[in-house]
Amino acid sequence: MNCFTFWTTPAPKEERACSGRNERATDEEESLPLRHVQSVFWYTGRVVKQYQRHPNTICHVCKTPVYRRPIEIKRNxxxxxxxxxxxxxxxxxxxxxSVCGRPILSGLNKKTCSRSCANHRRTGMKYHLNRPKDKVVSQKALKMRLLKERGMACERCGLQTYQILQVHHKDRNRRNRPYKEKSWMNTGLMRGGVG
Known part of the structure; x- marks a missing residue:
């Protein structure tokens, strides 16, 4: 049986008689379940039932069965x-x-789920926007901090030109990383090349 011969609306009795088909076959065709067919508009102007494909995969989120082309499944x-x-x-x-622990959609500055949670502990909330003041991360920041604390002169020769001063290790051990620790007693500002 051709699947394109089913009409969505039952044909009048005159058309059934002239179509050459028996009445019993037409009644069986009309009683087919509609979940397996889909309406398509063809060039004749009549709506024809067409076979719908069976699902071959499931949705990734809600697990409902859906049909996708195999190349689309492979591509995704x-x-x-x-x-x-x-x-x-x-x-x-x-x-x-950060207050009640409920899951929220992440945003750039979003920390709480609602206004009531934001007001609940407004004074006690720490956002940690800046780094701690006692840590130095780069060599330049360490030089500026040592210039403020120890003066603008070389610690060996007393040269007052601070532009050529560099940070050196006093104990000549490069494994001592002063900007990783809180104390930098082993470092000093000295002329470049000395050290």
């Missing part, structure tokens, strides 16, 4: 979605609220 590495809503759910990233 098996991540197939049934709708744009499920695709949006899979793209979002969640993090816990």
């Amino acid at each position: 590495r098996g991540r197939v979605f049934c709708s744009m809503i499920c695709y949006g759910i899979s793209c979002r990233k969640e993090m816990p609220c």
Whole structure:
């Protein structure tokens, strides 16, 4: 039987009689379940029922069965979605609220889930935006800090030109990283090349 011969609306009795088909076959065709067919508009102007493909994979989020072409499944590495809503759910990233611990969608400065959680402990909340004041991360920052604390002169020869001063180890041990520790007693400002 051809699947394109089923009409969505039953044909009048005159057309049934002139079509040459028996009445019993037409009644069976009309009683087919509609979940396996899909309406398509052809050049004749009549709506024809067409076979719908069986699902061959499931949605990555809601696990509903969907049909996708095999090349599309391969291109997306098996991540197939049934709708744009499920695709949006899979793209979002969640993090816990800093007050109550409920999951919220992550944002650039978003720390709490609601206004009430933001007001709950406003004074006690620490955002840690800046680094601690007692740590130095770079060589330049260490030089500026030593210039402020120990003066603008070389510690060996007393030269007052601070532009050519560099940070050196007093104990000549390079493994002592002064900007990794809180104390930098082993470092000093000396002329370049000395050391």
